[in-house]
Amino acid sequence: SQTIHQWPATLVQPVGSPLSLECTVEGTSNPNLYWYRQAAGRGLQLLFYSVGIGQISSEVPQNLSASRPQDRQFILSSKKLLLSDSGFYLCAWGVGTGPTDTQYFGPGTRLTVL
Amino acid sequence: ILNVEQSPQSLHVQEGDSTNFTCSFPSSNFYALHWYRWETAKSPEALFVMTLNGDEKKKGRISATLNTKEGYSYLYIKGSQPEDSATYLCARGGWGSNYQLIWGAGTKLIIKP
Numbered sequence: 001s002q003t004i005h006q007w008p009a010t011l012v013q014p015v016g017s018p019l020s021l022e023c024t025v026e027g028t029s030n031p032n033l034y035w036y037r038q039a040a041g042r043g044l045q046l047l048f049y050s051v052g053i054g055q056i057s058s059e060v061p062q063n064l065s066a067s068r069p070q071d072r073q074f075i076l077s078s079k080k081l082l083l084s085d086s087g088f089y090l091c092a093w094g095v096g097t098g099p100t101d102t103q104y105f106g107p108g109t110r111l112t113v114l
Numbered sequence: 115i116l117n118v119e120q121s122p123q124s125l126h127v128q129e130g131d132s133t134n135f136t137c138s139f140p141s142s143n144f145y146a147l148h149w150y151r152w153e154t155a156k157s158p159e160a161l162f163v164m165t166l167n168g169d170e171k172k173k174g175r176i177s178a179t180l181n182t183k184e185g186y187s188y189l190y191i192k193g194s195q196p197e198d199s200a201t202y203l204c205a206r207g208g209w210g211s212n213y214q215l216i217w218g219a220g221t222k223l224i225i226k227p
């Protein structure tokens with residue numbers, strides 16, 4: 001069966017510090033991978049998605065970046081965090097690319113930027 | 115900008131009572147509507163995906179309906195149990211929007227024993 005891992009679970013970082021969140025998927029090959037952010041009281045916002053190694057599409061301009069160095073590894077990074085980067089970050093994977101396809105989520109990372 | 119709205123934002127229901135809540139979405143270029151359940155300290159989990167006007171899906175005590183013409187979906191829970199406590203998210207997929215689901219902020223359901 002497929003599993004998705006995210007770490008760390010919680011993170012408190014000062015403004016201006018770098019960020020690296022990691023997501024790995026097991027039990028499937030060539031998944032589509034997604035990074036979402038949920039700010040307080042808001043819906044999930046798609047940040048990045050990837051359909052293959054080295055292929056990253058950005059949905060929202062920001063100071064975050066994503067990389068996919070291996071088939072089942074997806075990394076969210078920032079060189080300098082802003083206060084507005086605080087939120088709950090979810091990684092997800094899926095098989096299909098269409099609007100009916102289910103996405104499967106990891107446990108998330110709660111990021112607090114002080 | 116496409117907005118998906120969910121109401122109410124939170125809901126307290128007595129154990130054993132039935133309840134329902136709403137997801138509203140733009141009906142233009144609509145393709146699919148997803149419902150997910152997100153329990154505290156767990157990952158969001160898919161419940162249903164619906165595409166056709168008048169669709170109704172059921173899983174145990176939970177069911178959902180879809181009206182694509184007026185742009186809304188209802189989620190019903192019959193005989194609420196404590197394990198139903200969770201945030202229920204809906205997400206809309208549109209034509210030509212591969213990868214991109216537009217998510218509501220969720221309805222937080224708390225079942226009181």
